[in-house]
Amino acid sequence: MKYFFQLILTLFLVQNSFGQQAQQATFNPDQDLRAKPKLVVGVVVDQMRYDYLTRFWDKFGDEGFKKLVSEGFNFRNTHFNYIPTYTGPGHASVYSGGAPESHGIISNSWYDKFEKQSVYCVSDPSVESIGTSSDAGKMSPHRMITTSVADENRLHTQMRGKTIGIALKDRGAILPAGHTANAAYWFHGQDEGKWITSSFYAETLPGWVKKFNASGKAAEYMKPWETLYKASDYAESGTDVNLYEGGFEGKEDTGFPYDLPNLKDKNGGYDLLKATPYGNSLTADFAIASLDGEDLGQDDITDFLTVSFSSTDYVGHNFGVNSREIQDTYLRLDQDLARLLKALDQKVGEGNYTLFLTSDHGGVHVPAYLQSVKIPAGYFDYGKFQDSLNAFLAERFGVENLILNVSNNQIFFNYEEVLENKISRDELQNEMAHFALQYGMVNKVFTRSQLEGTSYTEGLASSVDHGYHQKRSGDVVLVLEPSVISYSRTGSTHGSGQNYDTHAPLIFYGKGIKTGNTLERTEIVDIAPTISALLGISFPNGSTGRPLYMAFEE
Numbered sequence: 001m002k003y004f005f006q007l008i009l010t011l012f013l014v015q016n017s018f019g020q021q022a023q024q025a026t027f028n029p030d031q032d033l034r035a036k037p038k039l040v041v042g043v044v045v046d047q048m049r050y051d052y053l054t055r056f057w058d059k060f061g062d063e064g065f066k067k068l069v070s071e072g073f074n075f076r077n078t079h080f081n082y083i084p085t086y087t088g089p090g091h092a093s094v095y096s097g098g099a100p101e102s103h104g105i106i107s108n109s110w111y112d113k114f115e116k117q118s119v120y121c122v123s124d125p126s127v128e129s130i131g132t133s134s135d136a137g138k139m140s141p142h143r144m145i146t147t148s149v150a151d152e153n154r155l156h157t158q159m160r161g162k163t164i165g166i167a168l169k170d171r172g173a174i175l176p177a178g179h180t181a182n183a184a185y186w187f188h189g190q191d192e193g194k195w196i197t198s199s200f201y202a203e204t205l206p207g208w209v210k211k212f213n214a215s216g217k218a219a220e221y222m223k224p225w226e227t228l229y230k231a232s233d234y235a236e237s238g239t240d241v242n243l244y245e246g247g248f249e250g251k252e253d254t255g256f257p258y259d260l261p262n263l264k265d266k267n268g269g270y271d272l273l274k275a276t277p278y279g280n281s282l283t284a285d286f287a288i289a290s291l292d293g294e295d296l297g298q299d300d301i302t303d304f305l306t307v308s309f310s311s312t313d314y315v316g317h318n319f320g321v322n323s324r325e326i327q328d329t330y331l332r333l334d335q336d337l338a339r340l341l342k343a344l345d346q347k348v349g350e351g352n353y354t355l356f357l358t359s360d361h362g363g364v365h366v367p368a369y370l371q372s373v374k375i376p377a378g379y380f381d382y383g384k385f386q387d388s389l390n391a392f393l394a395e396r397f398g399v400e401n402l403i404l405n406v407s408n409n410q411i412f413f414n415y416e417e418v419l420e421n422k423i424s425r426d427e428l429q430n431e432m433a434h435f436a437l438q439y440g441m442v443n444k445v446f447t448r449s450q451l452e453g454t455s456y457t458e459g460l461a462s463s464v465d466h467g468y469h470q471k472r473s474g475d476v477v478l479v480l481e482p483s484v485i486s487y488s489r490t491g492s493t494h495g496s497g498q499n500y501d502t503h504a505p506l507i508f509y510g511k512g513i514k515t516g517n518t519l520e521r522t523e524i525v526d527i528a529p530t531i532s533a534l535l536g537i538s539f540p541n542g543s544t545g546r547p548l549y550m551a552f553e554e
């Protein structure tokens with residue numbers, strides 16, 4: 001009898017555990033929906049290298065970057081998986097989860113073979129400026145051929161979940177918000193100093209934007225830029241005045257303070273603000289105002305707010321990665337982030353929103369500085385290269401003008417001349433590649449035939465491949481040696497597939513996200529699928545990344 005009861009008990013336990021397993025294996029949509037935030041906030045910090053987090057860590061406050069890292073999930077080894085690492089492709093890739101090969105934003109501006117002219121990634125002559133008498137509003141995302149994760153949220157919610165995009169730069173506001181955005185706002189400087197939009201989104205600026213523009217905030221920031229802390233607190237950067245900084249028109253050296261009211265007229269009027277940390281503060285003010293202005297995160301249908309802080313990029317281009325100006329810009333951005341987080345806690349509610357922070361590309365140390373400390377680096381002159389290439393081709397094929405355009409490290413053939421002179425396309429590619437490889441500071445060369453016939457999975461070749469759009473890209477692609485740029489001898493730039501340009505911060509924080517970090521390699525294209533998975537919505541249609549589920553709360 002005793003054994004009988006044991007047998008029954010055992011059977012019962014076995015059956016029960018099977019039952020539990022079966023229950024766990026059953027798909028339960030609530031499991032996805034449980035974690036759904038009221039608002040997703042995407043923050044892109046323009047030109048932020050991963051190591052800015054660590055280099056300035058001791059000087060950050062507790063409520064900005066440190067709060068995100070200590071309470072969120074920090075992906076410490078996230079990279080762009082394509083070349084070129086520029087702002088337009090960066091923002092498109094973060095939000096579409098695909099590289100230029102899929103979304104088609106192959107650069108900020110590129111030579112359009114079909115229009116036979118250079119085009120800007122968000123320019124759109126078919127729309128009108130709203131909120132400005134200038135042409136600065138004639139912009140839309142029409143050249144991005146895929147959806148953004150915000151588009152997928154709009155489709156999923158029958159357009160009930162809102163999307164608002166904000167950045168000083170038009171492309172930083174427009175590409176993240178996508179095609180179905182309720183609005184994207186960017187900043188027009190010069191003598192206006194206003195947030196504007198285009199008729200792609202609306203026929204007039206909403207009341208809250210008009211009110212913000214009339215508030216005089218932009219004028220308030222036109223004040224001297226002094227360092228936030230005393231000079232000795234900037235030991236993480238080079239000396240205040242050095243040979244590797246650009247500076248502003250109307251001021252002889254690059255030492256603090258910068259008297260913005262006096263520099264304003266010679267530096268583009270209100271556009272001067274963009275190139276100082278105050279541009280980021282103005283962006284934070286405007287993003288905070290949008291929470292009430294657009295009623296974001298006020299119901300259970302997820303909204304999207306995409307914010308890009310552009311001033312970090314302008315300051316980096318002007319003063320370089322190692323400058324005291326860039327450090328001060330990040331210390332001030334840390335405070336702006338803290339303000340944004342506090343406003344989100346108050347208006348949307350702590351634990352009701354999910355935020356991610358990343359960048360659109362990194363930046364290289366000023367090559368002249370690297371040379372001064374014996375690290376290989378240099379400057380490449382594309383004008384000279386193109387002249388030499390033309391001379392070589394004229395001699396080799398007896399035909400002038402075989403090249404239509406050289407831009408973004410790509411060479412575009414003049415197919416009319418190629419056809420008319422019965423020149424073999426393969427021969428032309430190979431001759432050009434051979435010539436380019438002999439040329440100083442060119443590191444690697446890829447031809448259209450190579451890129452179309454091979455699928456590269458690792459290293460720079462794979463980055464070229466992912467950045468290559470068959471229809472829009474050129475016929476020969478050059479990769480310059482590390483830390484070689486085509487730029488002025490002061491300030492930093494970006495665009496390469498080297499680690500200084502590809503290694504970006506990536507932190508998820510808030511609803512549905514656990515605390516942790518990893519050094520496992522992840523990619524920028526993983527961000528959009530991660531947000532899609534968190535929301536239980538479709539991945540963007542051209543997404544190639546994977547959801548980073550290790551950051552999810554169980």
Ligand SMILES: [Zn+2]
Pocket residue numbers: 046047086087088090313360361
């Ligand atoms: Zn950028």
